[in-house]
Amino acid sequence: MARRPTNRALERSSSIDRDSFEPAYAQLANILRQSVAAGVLRPGDQLPSESQLCQRYGVSPMTVRRAMNILVDQGVVTAEQGRGTFVKPVAMGAATFQLTELQNLFSDPAHTAVRLLETRIVTADERIARKLAIAIGQRTIYIRRLLCMDGVPAFYHREYLIYDPKRPIVESEMEVTALQHLFSGSGETILKCGDLSIEATILTAEEAGLLQAPQPLAAFCLEHLFYDFDDKPISWGWFIGRSDRLRFTTRVGPARG
Amino acid sequence: MARRPTNRALERSSSIDRDSFEPAYAQLANILRQSVAAGVLRPGDQLPSESQLCQRYGVSPMTVRRAMNILVDQGVVTAEQGRGTFVKPVAMGAATFQLTELQNLFSDPAHTAVRLLETRIVTADERIARKLAIAIGQRTIYIRRLLCMDGVPAFYHREYLIYDPKRPIVESEMEVTALQHLFSGSGETILKCGDLSIEATILTAEEAGLLQAPQPLAAFCLEHLFYDFDDKPISWGWFIGRSDRLRFTTRVGPARG
DNA sequence: AAGTGGTCTAGACCACTAT
DNA sequence: TAGTGGTCTAGACCACTTT
Numbered sequence: 111m112a113r114r115p116t117n118r119a120l121e122r123s124s125s126i127d128r129d130s131f132e133p134a135y136a137q138l139a140n141i142l143r144q145s146v147a148a149g150v151l152r153p154g155d156q157l158p159s160e161s162q163l164c165q166r167y168g169v170s171p172m173t174v175r176r177a178m179n180i181l182v183d184q185g186v187v188t189a190e191q192g193r194g195t196f197v198k199p200v201a202m203g204a205a206t207f208q209l210t211e212l213q214n215l216f217s218d219p220a221h222t223a224v225r226l227l228e229t230r231i232v233t234a235d236e237r238i239a240r241k242l243a244i245a246i247g248q249r250t251i252y253i254r255r256l257l258c259m260d261g262v263p264a265f266y267h268r269e270y271l272i273y274d275p276k277r278p279i280v281e282s283e284m285e286v287t288a289l290q291h292l293f294s295g296s297g298e299t300i301l302k303c304g305d306l307s308i309e310a311t312i313l314t315a316e317e318a319g320l321l322q323a324p325q326p327l328a329a330f331c332l333e334h335l336f337y338d339f340d341d342k343p344i345s346w347g348w349f350i351g352r353s354d355r356l357r358f359t360t361r362v363g364p365a366r367g
Numbered sequence: 368m369a370r371r372p373t374n375r376a377l378e379r380s381s382s383i384d385r386d387s388f389e390p391a392y393a394q395l396a397n398i399l400r401q402s403v404a405a406g407v408l409r410p411g412d413q414l415p416s417e418s419q420l421c422q423r424y425g426v427s428p429m430t431v432r433r434a435m436n437i438l439v440d441q442g443v444v445t446a447e448q449g450r451g452t453f454v455k456p457v458a459m460g461a462a463t464f465q466l467t468e469l470q471n472l473f474s475d476p477a478h479t480a481v482r483l484l485e486t487r488i489v490t491a492d493e494r495i496a497r498k499l500a501i502a503i504g505q506r507t508i509y510i511r512r513l514l515c516m517d518g519v520p521a522f523y524h525r526e527y528l529i530y531d532p533k534r535p536i537v538e539s540e541m542e543v544t545a546l547q548h549l550f551s552g553s554g555e556t557i558l559k560c561g562d563l564s565i566e567a568t569i570l571t572a573e574e575a576g577l578l579q580a581p582q583p584l585a586a587f588c589l590e591h592l593f594y595d596f597d598d599k600p601i602s603w604g605w606f607i608g609r610s611d612r613l614r615f616t617t618r619v620g621p622a623r624g
Numbered sequence: 625a626a627g628t629g630g631t632c633t634a635g636a637c638c639a640c641t642a643t
Numbered sequence: 644t645a646g647t648g649g650t651c652t653a654g655a656c657c658a659c660t661t662t
Binding site for chain 1: 404406409429440458461463464465560562563564565568585593594596598610611614617619620622623
């Protein structure tokens with residue numbers, strides 16, 4: 111039997127301000143989320159039914175439904191047809207980590223610099239050929255870059271690019287801007303999608319030297335494999351960043367307070 | 368000037384099946400997402416207006432709006448009031464990584480085992496006191512566990528728990544089930560929310576021994592700080608897992624094909 | 625049978641942008 | 644001024660669960 115909290119506490123909660131710039135559905139979603147965060151509604155508790163919420167807050171069913179959908183999407187509640195809507199308990203597995211910090215690093219071009227360390231033609235070995243879906247021995251472009259923030263080395267980037275004389279990817283890809291819009295999502299792009307994966311590594315002597323890091327030191331390795339609009343791989347590479355300067359943080363459950 | 372693709376290609380695309388178990392809004396969202404994935408709609412392109420979509424697919428404005436909202440939430444398109452809706456380019460910073468793999472590990476109790484290595488009372492030093500918001504010298508419970516999958520060590524877990532004689536957290540927290548529902552989100556919970564952060568580390572000799580790992584080896588360290596319903600910290604600890612057995616993967620942009 | 629969430633309609637009004 | 648997205652209404656019908 112799910113605990114059904116007295117409606118007193120919810121009734122005392124704020125009502126919807128129709129003059130606010132904030133839409134009614136967002137206000138309602140926030141009111142309910144606050145109730146969860148404040149402990150008025152606890153995991154397992156049943157929320158008021160949609161018709162009840164319509165009456166209490168003076169909005170139409172569609173508006174209530176939209177607020178509910180938001181809370182479901184955010185993982186705050188679960189809706190079960192025919193039973194009701196219930197507050198979800200905290201689930202650590204529901205946590206999501208974002209690369210926004212990494213994105214922010216590159217949002218300010220004035221503080222970002224790219225040092226080109228090396229570009230050369232490399233014939234694909236078995237490993238490269240498999241990743242880029244080309245034949246062994248085919249030519250690829252190998253690029254090594256050092257990405258600096260305010261003059262401090264932040265990331266060491268290596269990648270193998272498909273070599274296609276008909277398509278001069280090289281010039282645009284080698285520029286700073288190419289990397290910037292890869293993170294920020296602005297400007298032109300020749301990439302349709304990409305697979306990313308993160309693993310933990312120990313810096314090699316070369317990597318530590320470039321990143322001016324003491325040894326031994328742990329680091330994040332962000333591997334990427336990008337595809338063009340024909341679903342052909344065009345870039346395979348890694349960003350390597352010091353773990354002591356890059357952290358992924360997130361929160362599960364409602365905010366405190 | 369945004370490219371406005373000929374409507375031919377979109378018109379040829381499948382229509383909405385009203386007898387399907389899949390809701391109309393979801394079908395429409397999928398049709399449009401497929402158009403992006405197939406390259407019919409490319410980054411920067413403008414989508415048909417909402418009224419156009421209403422006519423073309425024979426649905427009401429609210430249904431179109433809901434489909435659009437889904438695509439906006441998924442980061443596939445951006446909607447600009449008064450201008451139109453446009454396909455977003457790939458942004459690596461938009462990537463999100465989930466702990467679902469970790470969650471799945473604990474979803475099957477039959478294959479999961481917890482070996483309790485140590486429990487003892489520890490008086491808080493400055494570091495512990497600050498994290499748990501208690502006074503230095505106050506008692507805490509220190510627990511070390513080894514989490515195994517099919518008999519193979521998967522995670523090494525250490526945590527400091529608030530010691531409160533009035534609340535017997537200890538028993539329930541020490542059980543296997545306590546960890547399980549922490550991941551799966553089922554059952555009772557005394558936790559309201561938690562802060563998580565991931566960093567890369569190098570296994571210590573002790574850690575490597577427990578995880579039966581060669582040395583040196585890089586690992587992920589998942590730090591957690593959980594709060595109760597009074598917003599007081601009650602648990603601070605770390606899950607340490609071998610990087611070669613745990614990877615975080617994700618995708619940016621629409622699917623291939 | 626009553627109550628719940630899930631979907632959908634056919635409009636309405638507003639704010640904003642481009643021409 | 645015309646077109647766009649953003650919000651919202653006041654219902655309707657359906658599938659499902661509980662009593």
